[in-house]
Amino acid sequence: MREAEMAMAFAMLQNEQQRVALAISKLGGRAREWALTCGTSVEAAFLSWKELKMQLLRVFSSAFRERSRFLAARQVKKELVDFVQDLRTLIAGMAANFLPKAVTVTVFMEGLSTGVARKEVFRVSHPSSFKEAVKVALTAIFNLKSTQLGWTTQP
Template structure:
């Protein structure tokens, strides 16, 4: 900016300012390129050309130009699309494209909408004029949709629903009733699957822990063989 505004006009001042803004490998290269900076870079143009030759990627101009020609708005915002084109145009300052090409690429890259319609209706002659027309058209369209004159349909619906909410009957909430019915159903199912002791019929314990079973086992262990045979005959007669 200082060079373009004319604050720094001497060649060695411009070179010194440019080198002071460099960093990393570029700064190291500029300071060690020769015995003296003034000898290696007598003018700003010589420094710029050598920087481009050393650090610019191969076919950089072709890559930037190809990307510029294939740039489209797509799903991006209009402001992002404009900024991307301006960045690519700045990268082509050494070999810029004609202004008519800039305008054509911008117009063809716009997605279908109010901005594209307005730009094609006016057919501007410069890139900045085309950008201004597109941005104004999109801004006016969005303002009209949102009710720029004070009428906002969303706010009106919100206010209407807020003021009339007290006069409307409240719908019955059946979620609690459904939850209670499900709980009763679960309790009934649990009652159907209650297990009982096969020895005494109690629901407090099962057959392995039944005290009556343990009592019978103890009695059978202390009985004599004659008693056991008598019990066996009695059971056979009973059957």
């Protein structure tokens, strides 16, 4: 965007449509593809440079990327604690426009790999919060590991 603004400052552009056209010509990758497919024509989609800039920030801001990364999160081969930490980081990044509790719990539950933690979280009658779901999963893993190592909770 900065490059486009600099080019606009030096170019003798007559109207807003020329500014928009120059800005789009400076875009690349997904942003360029998005701008060119926004409407039936670029002129109709963006009436001014200011509007194009606002739309670009709205669509490609990091909060939306973090939201999509959060919704697509999967444990795969990570340790449970690493998966939980990744989700907590993504949730913190979306603080301005947070997701409902039910969505965060569902994403966590669906993202868990098949195993003890997933079975235990699904066995509990749907946890009411992300913290509760994490607690159930971490407790299940702890209990499994302590059983495998022969630890007991009673003397």
